[in-house]
Amino acid sequence: LSVMDDPAWKDDIGKLANGFIGRQQNGAWHTTTANLWGGLALEKFSKVFESTPVTGITAATLGAAKAQVDWSKVERVKTTDPAGAPHQTTFFGAPASPGNLRNNTMFVPWATPPVRDTLLVTQQGTGKPWLTLQSIAAIQLKAPFAAGYAIKKTITPVEQATAGKYTRGDVLRITLEVNASADMTWVVISDPIPGGATILGGGLGRDSQIATQGEKKSGSGWPAFEERSFEAFRSYYQYLPKGVVKMEYTVRLNNVGDFALPPSRVEAMYAPEMFGETPNARVKVEAAK
Numbered sequence: 001l002s003v004m005d006d007p008a009w010k011d012d013i014g015k016l017a018n019g020f021i022g023r024q025q026n027g028a029w030h031t032t033t034a035n036l037w038g039g040l041a042l043e044k045f046s047k048v049f050e051s052t053p054v055t056g057i058t059a060a061t062l063g064a065a066k067a068q069v070d071w072s073k074v075e076r077v078k079t080t081d082p083a084g085a086p087h088q089t090t091f092f093g094a095p096a097s098p099g100n101l102r103n104n105t106m107f108v109p110w111a112t113p114p115v116r117d118t119l120l121v122t123q124q125g126t127g128k129p130w131l132t133l134q135s136i137a138a139i140q141l142k143a144p145f146a147a148g149y150a151i152k153k154t155i156t157p158v159e160q161a162t163a164g165k166y167t168r169g170d171v172l173r174i175t176l177e178v179n180a181s182a183d184m185t186w187v188v189i190s191d192p193i194p195g196g197a198t199i200l201g202g203g204l205g206r207d208s209q210i211a212t213q214g215e216k217k218s219g220s221g222w223p224a225f226e227e228r229s230f231e232a233f234r235s236y237y238q239y240l241p242k243g244v245v246k247m248e249y250t251v252r253l254n255n256v257g258d259f260a261l262p263p264s265r266v267e268a269m270y271a272p273e274m275f276g277e278t279p280n281a282r283v284k285v286e287a288a289k
Contacts, residue, residue, distance in 0.1 A: 001041050004048060014130055017045050022185050022270065049128075056125015060106045063117045067106035071125065074104045110137070134272055141263045141279040148274030149266045150179040153191065158211055158250060166285045170253045171200070171211050174233070177246045178266050178276070180221075186269040187221075187240040189247070192232045192262050194283045196255030199228035212250045219245030259283045 003009040009016070020038065029035050059068040077100050111117065121131060144150070157163075159171040166172075176191055193199060201212045220241045226249075227234040233249045261280035268274040 001037070001044060004041075004044055013045070013049070017042070018270075052127040054123075054125070054127035054129045056123065058106075058121065058123050058125075058129055058131075060108050061120045062108045063111045063115065065108045065111070067108050069104055069106055069129075071104075071129075074101055076100070077102055141277055144276070144278040146179075146276045148181050148268070148271075149187075149276030151189070151264055151266045151276045151278050152177040152179075153264050153278055153280070161288055162286075166253055166283060167288050168253055168256050168285055169288055170285075172251050172253070173215070173248055174251060175246065175248050176235075176264065177244060178240075179244050180240055180242050182274075183239070183241045184268045184271065184274065185239050187237040187266065188269055189235045189237075189264075189266045190232050191234075191249075191264045192280065193251050194253060194255070194259040194261065194285060195257065196253075198252045198254055199233050200250040200252060202228045211252070215248040215250060217245075217247050219243060221245040223247070253285050256285050256287045259285070 003016075004013065020041070023029060029038050054071050057068050057070055059066065108119070119133075123129060144152070154175040154177075156173040156175065157170065158173050159169075161167040161170060174191060176189060178189060180187070201215070220243055221237050221239070223235045224238040225236045227236070228249075233251075235247055237245075260282050263277040263279050266276045
C-alpha cells in the first residue's frame with residue numbers, strides 16, 4: 001500500500017504482488033491482520049493496474065519471427081485437466097498447476113544467423129496485460145552461474161573398482177549443496193545422471209539398501225517429492241527458505257561410454273529468473289576387467 005503510488009516502485013510492483021500472493025497458505029495469509037491488510041492491498045492493486053479486463057490480441061515481433069496470444073482462448077488450468085496437479089491444496093503458495101493460465105505464452109525464436117534486433121510487443125484490445133520476458137540460449141555453461149541460487153556438486157565413490165576411474169558397476173554418492181538468497185515457494189533441484197545409470201533408493205529390483213546407507217540431508221528445507229528418473233535426480237521443495245540446504249543420493253553406473261551431461265540446476269518454478277547452474281564434466285565409464 002505504501003509504494004503503490006510511488007514512481008520509484010513502478011517497475012517492481014507486479015513482482016511484489018506476485019510474491020505477496022505466493023506467501024499465502026491454503027488461500028490465506030497466516031494471521032488475521034495479514035489477511036485484512038493483504039485484501040486491502042490487492043484490492044487497491046487491482047483498481048490501479050487491472051481495472052480494465054484484457055481482451056484482443058497481444059503480438060510479439062523479433063525480426064521476421066512473430067507470435068501472438070489471443071485472449072479469448074486463454075483459460076485457467078483445472079485439477080481435472082491432464083496437466084493439472086493431483087493435489088488441490090498445499091502448505092505454501094499456490095498448487096503446481098491449478099489456477100495458472102494456459103494459451104497465454106509466446107515463443108519467438110532467435111534469428112539464424114544471429115543478428116542484433118529489437119523485440120516489439122503490442123496489445124490490440126482493451127486492458128494492459130502483464131508481460132514476463134525470459135531469454136534462453138543454447139550456450140555451453142563453462143563456469144557456475146548464480147542468480148538468486150548457487151548450487152555446488154560433489155561426487156564421492158561408495159564402491160569403485162579402480163581408483164580414479166569410473167567402471168561399470170561403480171556406485172557413487174552425489175552431494176548437492178544449494179544456497180538460496182531468499183525464501184521461495186516451489187523450488188526444484190535437478191541433477192543429470194549418465195545414460196543407463198540407476199538412482200538407488202527407489203525400491204526397484206536389484207536396488208541396494210546397503211549402498212544408500214549414509215545418505216544425509218541438512219538445512220531448513222524439506223522436499224515435498226523426490227523423483228528418481230532414468231535421466232536425472234529431481235527434488236521438489238514446496239517451500240525453500242533462505243540459507244543452505246544439502247541433499248545426497250546414490251547412483252550406480254550401468255553402461256560403458258563417454259557421457260556429456262547438461263548442467264545441474266536449481267530454479268524457482270514460479271520465478272524462473274531466480275536460478276543457479278553448475279557445469280558437469282564429461283563422464284567416461286569403462287568396462288570392468
